[in-house]
Amino acid sequence: MKDKLIIFDTTLRDGEQSPGASMTRDEKVRIAKALERLRVDVIEAGFPAASEGDFEAVQAVANSIENSTVCGLARALDNDIDRAGEALKGANSRRIHTFIATSPIHMQQKLKMSPEQVIEYAVKAVKRARQYTDDVEFSPEDAGRSEEDFLCRILEAVIDAGATTLNIPDTVGYSVPHEFGATIAHLIERIPNSDKAIFSVHCHNDLGLAVANSLSAVINGARQVECTINGLGERAGNAALEEVVMAIKTRHDVFPCETSLDTREIVTCSKLVSSITGFPVQPNKAIVGANAFAHESGIHQDGVLKNRETYEIMKAEDVGWAANRMVLGKHSGRNAFKSRMNELGFQFSSEEELNDAFVRFKQLADKKHEIFDEDLQALISEVSTDNDEENVKLVALKVCSETGETPCATVTIRIGQDEKTGSATGGGAVDASLKAIEALVKTGATLELYSVNNITTGTDAQGEVTVRLDKAGRIVNGLGADTDIVIASAKAYINAVNKLQSQDFRQHPQSGDV
Structure with a gap:
């Protein structure tokens, strides 16, 4: 019998920290249910102390999920842990994940705390979390740049305090596989009570090594991997769940463990996350990219026709392509x-x-x-x-674009109970339409991103438009879809405007002073 590898999905928490990827409560519940169908072991639903909106989202996920463990993140602060415990109260299976930084640069520059103080905070946090659940996870933030001796001290202390999972994060994506794997092996070997906890890893992709580092850790004894759908996450993202899981499944001859995931749900889950966050999946993305199982080379096509295994190491059906x-x-x-x-x-x-x-x-x-x-x-x-909480709604849009003439657009929108109509010219039909909308809503935001992707094939395919607005450092994504790309663009812009006007501003989970 192989060991069980626990898959800890943090799409709803770390994935949401991608600029513009914030999700509503209902969207989080939809993704959580998709993760449950995927049979993810642990779903990190968010950071309850960050905002009232995030508290309610974690609470909604906890009350909706039956089979997966629902987890809430908390800094090593009493209030954070209490909020997590309250939000998770309705979960069938709950976990509190608490963390504090342990690298010299973080302790000195960010926390302004001595190593002894950090250990004291960590132990106190774990003990408080144990008042709400027996399933407590502890992370030494920036472990990849922490001193190994200090890691051994603090991890031994939190195990004694009741931590059941020890998560070793490469917070800034600094590690390389052989080094990171060796760190995991050394910690397991050196910590006297290491057999009383499961070792986990959480790798960022700043150097493109998140999956490689995670797999190296698994080979060296880690039995939980923290990852996200599509590799979503702040900066360059996190280890991609689909890549980790399929590597374990495909190379079962190498890895001494296995997952319990239903991999046929991977593609559906990927598309859902992409649709909700507005982050498209690149065509050549492993496992879930549109070209992941496509063959254009004549040599490759000939080989696949004769025997699929000549150029395919996985079946497309096994990750959900055929089922879609x-x-x-x-x-x-x-x-x-x-x-x-x-x-x-x-x-x-x-x-x-x-x-x-x-x-x-x-x-x-x-x-x-x-x-x-x-x-x-x-x-x-x-x-x-598109619900009653949306303050701005598109009523009508008319555009005129012809060769040799300046494109113009006339738009009618409803703001609250009032309808307003405005016109504008622009470099194209889309530019004119968005300028007309902005003239009416007057957000003052900067358009940081405009992206168009076809949802399916064919000239009648819906176009999916993503816009990213930045207003005084607050970044939101807007998403719109229609067979008319100009209308899709207007929908996306208005969707972003409504998010900007929302009072639920989600605080970054690691902001603030400890």
């Missing part, structure tokens, strides 16, 4: 629509919500002959963001 081909159309009924939506992880809260979504589906079906799962994912995102 159900097609709906204009003649599909409500039951088929509702059933497929449920399979994609979206539960309608009322008949009114179902009716609204079905009307949108029929409208899309009039524009497109075939509706794929990717279209439904985009429709779900539209339904979940």
Whole structure:
């Protein structure tokens, strides 16, 4: 029997720290349910003390998930730990993950604390967390640049205090595989009570080594890997869950452990996270990229036709590609629509919500002959963001663009209960439309990113537009989809405007003084 490798997904916490990737409470619940279908062992739902909105999101996830353990992050502070304990109260299985920095530069420059004080805070935090749950995880932040002797001291102390999982984070992505693997092996060997805890790793991808470092740690004794869907995360991201899991599964001859994940759910989960966050997956991304199982070279095509294993080390079906081909159309009924939506992880809260979504589906079906799962994912995102809490809504849009003339746009939007109409010219139809909207809403934000991706193939495919706005350091992503790319752009901009106007400003989980 091989050891069990615990998969700890932090898409909803560390993944959300990507600039513009903040998620609503309902979006977090949808992703959490998709992770549960994927059979992820632990879902880190957020940082409850960061804001009231994040507290409510973690609470909602805890109350919605039945089989996976739900985890909340907390600094080594009493209030943080108490908020996490309260948010997780409704979970069938709960974990509190507390952390404090241990590298010399962090202790001296950020915390202004001595090593002895750091150990004291860590032990106190673990003991307090144990009042809420027996499942407590401790992380020495920036362990990759911490002194090994000090790591041994603090980890031994927190195990004695009741920590059951020790997570070793390469917080700034500084480590290289042989070095990081050796660190894990040394800690397990040197810490007298190491057998009383599971060793975990959390690697960042600043040097493109997050997955390699994680796998090296597994070979050297780590039995939990913290990762995210699509490698989402702050800066260059985290270790990609799909890459770690499929490496373990494909190279079972190398790794002395196995996961319990249903890998057929990987692609669906990837597309959901991409749709909600507005972060597209690059075509050549391993496992979940559009070209991951594509072959254009004649030599490769010939080999695959003769024997798939000549150029493919995995089956596309094993990660969910083949299972993602159900097609709906204009003649599909409500039951088929509702059933497929449920399979994609979206539960309608009322008949009114179902009716609204079905009307949108029929409208899309009039524009497109075939509706794929990717279209439904985009429709779900539209339904979940277009609700009564949205202050600004698109009513009408008219554009004029012809050769030799300056493009212009006239837009009508509803702000609260009032309708406003404005016009603008621009370098193109999209530019004119966004300028017309901005003239009405007057956010004063800077457009940092404008990105267009086709959701499916064909000239009638929906275009998915992502815009990123920055206002005084607050960064939000807006997402919009439509068969008309100009309308999709307007939807995306308005979606971002509504997020900017939201009062729920999510504080960075590691901001503030300890």
